Amino acid sequence: MTGKQKQKQYVTKILNRKARHEYTILDTVTAGIELRGSEVKSVRLGRASLNDSHAIVHRGEVWLENMQISEYEHNTLERLDPKRSRKLLLKRDEIRKLQLKLHQKGLTLVPLQAFFTNRGILKIELALAKGKKLYDKRESIRARDEERRLRREQHQS
16 A cells, blocks of 8 residues: 555445345334344444344244354454344333234334434344245336336436
C-alpha cells in the first residue's frame, strides 16, 4: 500500500432476503440480541447471515436459532459456535403476545433483518409470519414482474 492502510467498511444492515419470498408477513417486532465476546465485531464486518434462521419461545424467553456469525479472526480468548442459539431481548408482555399468536396454526417467528441503531446497538427485526404455498410464491413473482414492467413503461414515456 502507499503509506495509508485501507479502512474497514462496516455493515449497518444484514437482510434475510428469502424471508419475504417464503413467508407472508403478518406483524413485526424489534428485539435486542445478547451476544458474547467478539461477535459484535464480526457482525460489523458483515460476517453474519440470517438465512435459514428462526426464533422460538422457550420457557418464557425468545431464542434465535441458526443465525450464522463467523468467528472474528483476531479473537484469542474463547471459541464460540457460529450457529449457537442466541437470546433475544424482549419485554415480558411482548413475549406473551408472541406466544399466544404462535399457538395459532402455521405461524412462525422469522428474522427479517439485523441492524445497528444510532447508538451502535445490534437489533433484530422479527416477523410473525405464515409460510407461503408454491402457488402464492408464483403469484408474488408475477405481481412483482408486472409492477416492474409498468414502472419501466412509465419511465420510457
